[in-house]
Amino acid sequence: MAMPNYSILPVVEADLPFLAKFIHASKLRLSINRLLFEEWPNETIQMKMYTGAVTYGFKDPATESFKAVDTESNEIIGYFVLARKRPAQELPEYELGANPDQGTPEVLNPSLFAEIMTASAEIAKATENTDFLDLVYICVEPRFQRHGIGAKLIQLGFDRAREENIPFALCAEAPAHGFYVKLGFEETKRADIDLSKYAPAYSGFGVFRLTGMIWHP
């Protein structure tokens, strides 16, 4: 596919329904989610969660949301969310906007959910005493991946981090780990979750790794 011409623009409220579908489609491809949701697929619940997450990202004053838009078709082909974090704030929340103190959302496998929360809290320790820029979401439409759009979006984060002279940190899901390494992020902490415990024997599920990563200006 030829390299698309695209612009990077701030998200507007009218984009939110599309962005929830965009994230939903992306998260359907993530192996761990297959086991995290008790019922699979569960479009109603998943769409509700992702709608909540994109809306929160849009409304939270400490968060900036961007979209990459194909200039010919006007289609949104990338989504990128950054949050400014300060030391006294709550730990970053893993994708569903769930708070460990509020218990497990009943549609999720409670043990796997608890492992994910523990893993993300462990990873968050690397930045708990510092101001930093947090990468909340990055997602490029699959037809347009490997054309430099993800790198261009990350560049926005590098620019923000340089402006404020703060580190830029994230929690990498295993399939995207190599992308962040390529762009110069370094590992802080690793947390491995053995998915085979939650799946039928010999069904192909193994260890899923979350990796804390950081870039310093």
Ligand SMILES: CC(C)(COP(=O)(O)OP(=O)(O)OC[C@H]1O[C@@H](n2cnc3c(N)ncnc32)[C@H](O)[C@@H]1OP(=O)(O)O)[C@@H](O)C(=O)NCCC(=O)NCCS
């Ligand atoms: C991860 C993602 C955002 C990358 O976006 P992209 O537009 O395809 O990335 P780019 O084309 O800008 O890639 C930049 C470089 O990283 C490399 N790269 C991209 N994805 C990679 C991956 N998964 N593993 C290893 N390297 C990768 C590219 O080859 C390119 O290298 P080059 O400069 O030598 O050519 C995209 O694959 C995606 O949306 N994935 C699904 C959602 C996701 O996983 N989000 C991250 C959750 S933590």
